[in-house]
Amino acid sequence: MRILGIDPGIAIVGFGFIEKQGSRLTPIQYGSIQTEAHTDPAQRLKAVYDSIRELIDKYKPDEVAIEKLFFNRNVTTAFAVGQARGVLILAAVQNGLPVAEYTPLQVKQAIVGYGKAEKKQVQEMVRMFLKLQAAPKPDDVADALAVAICHAHSSTLAHHISEVTKR
Numbered sequence: 001m002r003i004l005g006i007d008p009g010i011a012i013v014g015f016g017f018i019e020k021q022g023s024r025l026t027p028i029q030y031g032s033i034q035t036e037a038h039t040d041p042a043q044r045l046k047a048v049y050d051s052i053r054e055l056i057d058k059y060k061p062d063e064v065a066i067e068k069l070f071f072n073r074n075v076t077t078a079f080a081v082g083q084a085r086g087v088l089i090l091a092a093v094q095n096g097l098p099v100a101e102y103t104p105l106q107v108k109q110a111i112v113g114y115g116k117a118e119k120k121q122v123q124e125m126v127r128m129f130l131k132l133q134a135a136p137k138p139d140d141v142a143d144a145l146a147v148a149i150c151h152a153h154s155s156t157l158a159h160h161i162s163e164v165t166k167r
Contacts, residue, residue, distance in 0.1 A: 005148025014140030065151030
């Protein structure tokens with residue numbers, strides 16, 4: 001199964017494609033989509049949408065996992081990120097892809113085993129899980145890969161539970 005993990009944003013969208021074969025996770029491609037700060041917001045959203053559509057067409061994921069928003073300070077930023085998150089989900093759904101959503105707490109719990117883990121801990125675990133030479137940069141990319149890994153683990157658990165309940 002190929003999973004696209006997304007850390008949504010308006011300035012930087014982190015993305016990471018991983019392949020799950022049994023219990024093995026392999027990185028396929030990862031990086032970021034970046035938009036210019038002083039660009040019209042509608043044009044930034046279009047750039048995010050167009051870029052993620054191209055990536056989906058090129059790397060053909062089976063499922064998409066995206067981080068849920070958590071903001072407690074800047075409402076303006078939350079709105080912009082929410083809009084970006086909307087176009088990212090739209091791009092996935094238009095391609096017929098199922099979308100799973102995870103809170104930052106769920107991602108940290110799945111990756112580090114502790115929901116209040118520091119960013120550096122998450123980055124190091126992503127590096128270890130995917131056998132990378134260095135933690136991906138910027139942080140948004142490591143976060144996107146963490147979301148994909150979280151989904152890989154969660155989907156395995158969900159599959160096992162459904163198998164048991166069928167019996």
